[in-house]
Amino acid sequence: MKQIIIFLTFTMMSVQGFANVNYIDISKISSDPKLVSAFNFLKENTKYYDKWTSKWSHDKPKAVLVRQLHQYFRFFSVLRSKNEETYLLLGDIAHYLYNMDDNAYFNIAITNYETAVKSNPTDYRCYWFLGNHYVFTKNPNFSIEKFKNAEKLLPTEQPADFWNDYATATAVTNMPSHCIYAMDKVKSISGEEGSFQQQLGKAIYRRIVPMDKNESYKKEDIWTASQSDEIAFTSRPLGIKILVDSTWNLEPTDYKKNIGAILMIPPSIANKKDKKLPTPL
Structure with missing residues (x-):
């Protein structure tokens, strides 16, 4: 008995993701209280802008958050001394602004993530964040390339969040076998199902059905x-x-x-x- 994968189109995928910013060390960027406060704000409010939504239904005004993100982007972009950590953060803020419909920040995010790659090409986060940025675009297959780059550089203690994002990317690019593998990795690392599997795992498993080659x-x-x-x-x-x-x-x-x-x-x-x-x- 062979296996056949039947394609399932997601008319809307709204998976609660993690925040890249949680994997950035502000102490490597600055000890300035104003910047530390801005960083903490970004971490505490990611649920509002870590993914795009067609209809704003949050309790905070979208315009206010957009202004705040623009302000914080300026705070960190004017730092005289920048390193890999800084560029990852600037990439994240630009990614959030893109999710908030400021399309000019799509390429700005890419520029900062790629600069982080140049700063440290052996850091898996650089490829992970860049791959995550490409998932819901017209070229999601490019995200898989970046996720594979990141996978080769993962630390011994692999973050379950990476595999949760990888599951999302492989679902979008019609790679259900890889998606199931990623979901299993999340569960083996964290001991529980990730947010992707909780929301869309059953739909992914339904895409694998028996096939008889003689039929x-x-x-x-x-x-x-x-x-x-x-x-x-x-x-x-x-x-x-x-x-x-x-x-x-x-x-x-x-x-x-x-x-x-x-x-x-x-x-x-x-x-x-x-x-x-x-x-x-």
């Missing part, structure tokens, strides 16, 4: 598609993943008589005289 299946049951810069067609039962340009015409077939296929019709190309050649059939 017939509709193409929707064995193929999934996701898009970032390229379109990825994946069939776990057939053990294949195809990355193609969005201009290609692809058509998977149903699985019958132990055979499954995908038809590809790429656009025509031009010869040296710029004459379009016929598309091969």
Whole structure:
């Protein structure tokens, strides 16, 4: 008996995450009471801005929090001496502002996280925070690359929060097997289910159902598609993943008589005289 992964689309994923800021040491940035107070404010109020929401329903006014975040970003950005810890914090504040719909801070967050990577390329947090920033974007697959970079550098005592975020990222990128692995890691480290598993774990497990190779299946049951810069067609039962340009015409077939296929019709190309050649059939 083989396993088949059926794709489940999340129309809305609102998973309570952790705060990257909890893994930043303010003592390595400054002992100034004003900055320490700002840092503590960021830690104590992450529930308001650690994830994007389409409808504001919190008890604190959004505009007030946005002004506060802008102010704190200025506080830390004007420090004469900056280190890896500072850039991680600036990246987090920019990430929070992006979650609060200030889209200009999307690239500012990336710049600061990448500067932190340059400051210390062996620190797993730099890749973790950067990967977390990319999860709910048009290119979530890039987040997986960063999470894998971070995984290679994890300390002996691995943080359960890392794996909880990894579970979220792999769910978004249609990697349910990896997601289940990450959920199991959270439970083995902390002794309890993480916030992702509590909210969406059952949905992930339902995506794995038995498959008999001698039966017939509709193409929707064995193929999934996701898009970032390229379109990825994946069939776990057939053990294949195809990355193609969005201009290609692809058509998977149903699985019958132990055979499954995908038809590809790429656009025509031009010869040296710029004459379009016929598309091969």
